[in-house]
Amino acid sequence: MDSNFKRALIIENYEKPLNKGLLNDSTYLRENKNNSSCIDNFDIELKMEDGKIKDIRFDGEACAIATSSMSISIGILIGKTKEEALNIIENYQNMLEEKPYDKDLIEDLNAYDDIYKQPARKKCATLGILGIKDLIEKSK
Amino acid sequence: MNYMDDFPMLNKDIVYFDNGATTLKPKSVIKAMDDYYLNYSSNAHRGDYKISLKVNDAYEGVREKVKKLINAKSSNEIVFTSGSTDSLNMIVYGYFKNKLNKDDEVLVTKSEHASNILPWYELSNEMGININYIPLTENHTVTLDNVIKSITPKTKVISIAHVTNVIGDVRPIKEIIEYAHKNNILVVIDGAQSVGHIKVDVQDMDIDFLAFSAHKMLGPTGVGVLYGKYDLLNELIPTRYGGGMNISFTSKDEIEYKELPYKLEAGTQNIAGVIGLGAAIDYINNVGINNIEETCDSLKEYIISGLKSIPHIKVYNENVEGSIVTFNVKDVFAQDTAIYLDKYNICVRSGSHCAKKLEDELGIKNTCRISIYFYNTKEDADKLINALKNENILEESLGV
Numbered sequence: 259m260d261s262n263f264k265r266a267l268i269i270e271n272y273e274k275p276l277n278k279g280l281l282n283d284s285t286y287l288r289e290n291k292n293n294s295s296c297i298d299n300f301d302i303e304l305k306m307e308d309g310k311i312k313d314i315r316f317d318g319e320a321c322a323i324a325t326s327s328m329s330i331s332i333g334i335l336i337g338k339t340k341e342e343a344l345n346i347i348e349n350y351q352n353m354l355e356e357k358p359y360d361k362d363l364i365e366d367l368n369a370y371d372d373i374y375k376q377p378a379r380k381k382c383a384t385l386g387i388l389g390i391k392d393l394i395e396k397s398k
Numbered sequence: 399m400n401y402m403d404d405f406p407m408l409n410k411d412i413v414y415f416d417n418g419a420t421t422l423k424p425k426s427v428i429k430a431m432d433d434y435y436l437n438y439s440s441n442a443h444r445g446d447y448k449i450s451l452k453v454n455d456a457y458e459g460v461r462e463k464v465k466k467l468i469n470a471k472s473s474n475e476i477v478f479t480s481g482s483t484d485s486l487n488m489i490v491y492g493y494f495k496n497k498l499n500k501d502d503e504v505l506v507t508k509s510e511h512a513s514n515i516l517p518w519y520e521l522s523n524e525m526g527i528n529i530n531y532i533p534l535t536e537n538h539t540v541t542l543d544n545v546i547k548s549i550t551p552k553t554k555v556i557s558i559a560h561v562t563n564v565i566g567d568v569r570p571i572k573e574i575i576e577y578a579h580k581n582n583i584l585v586v587i588d589g590a591q592s593v594g595h596i597k598v599d600v601q602d603m604d605i606d607f608l609a610f611s612a613h614k615m616l617g618p619t620g621v622g623v624l625y626g627k628y629d630l631l632n633e634l635i636p637t638r639y640g641g642g643m644n645i646s647f648t649s650k651d652e653i654e655y656k657e658l659p660y661k662l663e664a665g666t667q668n669i670a671g672v673i674g675l676g677a678a679i680d681y682i683n684n685v686g687i688n689n690i691e692e693t694c695d696s697l698k699e700y701i702i703s704g705l706k707s708i709p710h711i712k713v714y715n716e717n718v719e720g721s722i723v724t725f726n727v728k729d730v731f732a733q734d735t736a737i738y739l740d741k742y743n744i745c746v747r748s749g750s751h752c753a754k755k756l757e758d759e760l761g762i763k764n765t766c767r768i769s770i771y772f773y774n775t776k777e778d779a780d781k782l783i784n785a786l787k788n789e790n791i792l793e794e795s796l797g798v
Contacts, residue, residue: 264796265798269792269796272792273729296733297748297749297763298733319763319764321733322731322792322795322796323734323796373797373798376797379737379797
């Protein structure tokens with residue numbers, strides 16, 4: 259991905275994030291995720307159905323990196339099985355940790371492949387997706 | 399005075415506008431602390447040998463300096479603590495916990511720092527006192543009228559910052575205290591942002607309790623001051639017990655504690671820190687408190703006029719005196735703005751600045767804060783203003 263494309267993708271997902279706003283539906287699992295070292299704060303809702311992620315919602319205030327990566331993650335993970343989703347999340351984390359990862363698997367999350375250069379931003383780039391991961395692991 | 403020579407951090411190619419969080423330290427402060435550790439390191443109040451006596455003189459000499467700085471009646475009214483938070487906790491738990499009754503009221507504001515709200519919340523949970531908020535004006539300031547309107551027959555204490563750390567407004571504390579005292583209400587002042595920045599005279603203002611931190615006035619971290627009028631302070635029950643504060647203890651029924659201020663300084667104190675605070679006070683006195691205030695005020699006006707010329711900047715406190723400018727860039731999260739400015743080595747703070755109740759008033763949770771001290775220059779301000787003129791702050795904050 260070239261820099262201009264990455265920036266455009268991030269800004270688009272920051273300004274118009276996917277699935278922002280909570281449903282407060284009891285069939286969803288729910289979790290709050292915040293960064294103690296900064297001011298990002300998300301509430302996340304997730305619904306599993308027939309072994310697949312049926313829906314993910316979120317709300318809260320956070321920086322452009324946190325918000326956009328949450329939005330992109332939601333777009334990628336909905337419809338995936340538990341195993342597929344956890345595999346994508348693991349590959350995304352590997353990218354941020356500068357370990358080998360499958361580029362094709364993480365789709366638009368490749369936009370964050372330079373974030374490792376800003377260590378303070380790694381937490382922003384993973385806040386939402388690690389919340390989703392927690393909820394997937396909680397689901398049966 | 400040459401601040402560039404005196405402050406090593408001013409030569410690090412940074413623009414430091416986070417003085418509300420902590421100020422930079424002059425060499426004289428670092429040197430005074432080094433000198434203690436390198437040349438006469440020993441404990442205070444104990445030894446029978448020369449260097450220990452020297453430590454004692456140095457430590458107690460700073461108490462005198464603090465007394466003069468805030469014009470206390472006696473140096474026995476000056477207690478060294480670990481900082482404003484420690485001082486405020488001692489005031490709430492050592493004094494008011496023993497004086498207040500269920501349903502008594504404490505008045506605070508929504509722009510207080512966490513350290514002047516959480517101890518009260520905890521005390522409220524513990525003993526059922528009520529916490530009420532003095533309404534703020536549309537400029538987020540406190541007026542005597544609003545204080546008067548908030549007082550009820552149940553009000554026993556007003557606990558407010560002299561200068562707030564988000565808006566930077568200077569409260570009319572002398573008038574508030576005068577009115578409060580006529581109604582038998584005690585006043586606790588959080589002086590973390592005011593002492594060393596503007597003139598604070600505890601006798602003239604008739605302050606009952608004052609808390610402040612060394613590190614926000616050129617001194618080291620981990621040391622601060624609790625001031626209280628002697629008779630009040632004398633009724634503050636120690637919140638810590640141990641060495642240095644007792645005279646004798648033969649059984650649990652036969653304990654004798656020292657007089658003020660020592661009975662409130664249990665354990666070996668932050669001696670190097672206190673000595674550093676003394677050097678910080680010397681430096682502030684050399685610059686002159688009026689000079690400090692004027693320099694900060696004029697730089698604040700300069701920054702505000704610069705920021706107002708930029709259409710995508712919103713300033714939240716332009717009509718407030720003080721040395722803080724709180725702003726946001728349109729459609730950019732405060733943290734992204736701060737990260738963007740960091741690319742230009744400009745240090746500002748983003749967030750709620752520990753004043754988490756203030757969002758009720760500002761209607762916005764997170765802001766960027768520029769906090770000024772006397773060593774900041776117009777060149778610093780120009781670098782900041784120029785960086786903020788950029789119309790692509792969000793894009794450039796991303797770092798991708």
